[in-house]
Amino acid sequence: GAAAALQSAAQALTGSFLTPAAVKATLTSTGVNRSDSKSGITKPRVNLAAAIDSLGSSSTSDCFTIFNFGAATLNVSSITKPSWAMLVPPPPYSIGAGMSQEVCIEACGSCDGNPLEGNLTINSNDTDSPTITVGVHVDCPTSVPCPGDANGDGQVNFEDMTAVLTYWGSTYPGSTGPGDANHDGIVDFADITAVLTNFGVPCP
Secondary structure (H helix, E strand, O other): OHHHHHHHHHHHHHOOOOOOOHHHHHHHHHEEEEOOOOOOOOOEEHHHHHHOOOOOOOOOOEEEEEOOOOOOOOOEEEEEEOOOOEOOOOOOOOOOOOOOOOOOEEEOOOOOOOOOOEEEEEEOOOOOOOEEEEEEEEEEOOOOOOOOOOOOOOOOOOHHHHHHOOOOOOOHHHOOOOOOOOOOOEEOHHHHHHHHHHHOOOOO
16 A cells, blocks of 8 residues: 555665664554544645655755654764765754654765765664664765766866876776766777866866
8 A cells, every 4th residue: 555655765766775663653643634524633644745745856865854753852972884874963862752853964075976875874862763774875076077077076277188198998898987088988098188178177
């Protein structure tokens, strides 16, 4: 049903499945409250579109929400994370009863076009689950090649001409590499032309 559809969307958008608790929390927080006129009880009705939309899309950051469904304050003392990850805002968090805390994971400048994965270990005063480990996946967009930039420093200058001469004759089948100023996989005269044509032009 809705849980299976949400899990499929989570895998497609974030690269990993949600925990059972996260599925429940997402469906609850994005549901539309409906009141039963007979019993007077108000409960959220599943809004699958809103639940999937809350997952967001792939980027150089990924966010998750810590929900406190208990009656006492939830204190998150620390979160163990991969070296490439930065948490915004950083812990600790004090989450009141019925409240939540959104936390975003940023890639800390480590994105190079390849996805980053790891685990977060959340430590709190929750008596039932004081330690919870969850997977995290951050997609990194591939950087736009800069014409004339043969050494990958984001500038086109004399150092790029040096790189072309240093790696003269190198080939990078299906890819690019040092000295390849026009990114065609071969270091040759065309790269000298690319450096001279774009000399001093700011990279995008």
